[in-house]
Amino acid sequence: MHIKTPPGIDHSPRWKQRPSGSNWGDFGADDQAGRMNLVTSEKVLQGLAEVREGRTFCLSLPLDFPGGNALNEKRHPPVLRPTLRNGHPNMNYRMRDEHSHLTDVLCDDLAILHLQYSTQWDSLAHIGQLFDANGDGIPEPVFYNGYRAGIDIIGPNAAADAGLPPTATAPSTSAARALGIENMAERCVQGRAVMIDLRAHLGEQRTSVGYDALMRIIDHDRLEIESGDMVCLHTGFADALLAQNRQPSAAVLNGIGAELDGRDAGLLNWITDSGLAALISDNAAVEALPAGHTDGCCAALPLHEHCLFKLGIHLGELWHLTPLATHLRRQGRYRFLLTAPPLRLPGAVGSPTTPVATV
Known part of the structure; x- marks a missing residue:
């Protein structure tokens, strides 16, 4: 096992001392990766x-x-719901009406995710x-x-x-x-x-x-x-x-x-x-x-x-x-x-x- 040593510490205006054993600044003062x-x-x-x-x-x-939520009481399963189209749920929505002969049937949804x-x-x-x-x-x-x-x-x-x-x-x-x-x-x-x-x-x-x-x-x-x-x-x-x-x-x-x-x-x-x-x-x-x-x-x-x-x-x-x-x-x-x-x-x-x- 070996590790490539990054460039020297680039001190940041956000900190004057870094935690023991950390690599803060090793990849740059503003690194976020x-x-x-x-x-x-x-x-x-x-x-x-x-x-x-x-x-x-x-x-x-x-x-x-x-x-x-037995595994984590703060987190819940995702919720899937259709979007709204012309005041109706946009699921199996028929485009055709009395003024047209369109054949499209549409589905479109949203998710609420933890x-x-x-x-x-x-x-x-x-x-x-x-x-x-x-x-x-x-x-x-x-x-x-x-x-x-x-x-x-x-x-x-x-x-x-x-x-x-x-x-x-x-x-x-x-x-x-x-x-x-x-x-x-x-x-x-x-x-x-x-x-x-x-x-x-x-x-x-x-x-x-x-x-x-x-x-x-x-x-x-x-x-x-x-x-x-x-x-x-x-x-x-x-x-x-x-x-x-x-x-x-x-x-x-x-x-x-x-x-x-x-x-x-x-x-x-x-x-x-x-x-x-x-x-x-x-x-x-x-x-x-x-x-x-x-x-x-x-x-x-x-x-x-x-x-x-x-x-x-x-x-x-x-x-x-x-x-x-x-x-x-x-x-x-x-x-x-x-x-x-x-x-x-x-x-x-x-x-x-x-x-x-x-x-």
């Missing part, structure tokens, strides 16, 4: 070189999975931290590369301005003016990816995976992870969601699938040193939730803090990896071409995605 900068044209060519069969895999769950309900990307505006970026001894809410809450990432103060809108024309009251998901979309998100098949080694039971366990799997399967690779973790969790057919049981899901131990310092150091550009899992958060003992301090989501806040590593969650992982293992392979852009939705802090693997 983070480690996606490592997905270069060379990485795209490396991904294309992994295409031998011309076979494709859809890595997205149906976007109405998991179903309900953007991180199903298969998704986290943007770098998804998780920030209280950190003394000013160097004055007073921590303030900041995000990757020192972008500021209330200035670069804005939102409402009133509960009435959050949640589902009372009307379809309600104005937007929040936006990531920096670090929004559109920055990721504009980079296309295509390159070489690596599958780490945790399920094949650890089974389907809930397991916390730290550095030592992960290294044993990587060594056993002779995996090589290089700078700019996107790393996928197969746990089987998404299969359990599909089996529950949109009626998820939290009691059942809490016992299924491996999770990374975000409190393991060795694991976090490996994420830094490996140079991986994105970290993706088929479970709900990549890392274990809850993350373990904190003594009432520090980040509740330490791997999210390390990846999104410190290093600018986008996280993918709730991907459907089993068919691909099974095929790769049968073929004795672990690398593939991944194409996975999010929605180019300015200001969004997360996005659904329909990733495609090509082998």
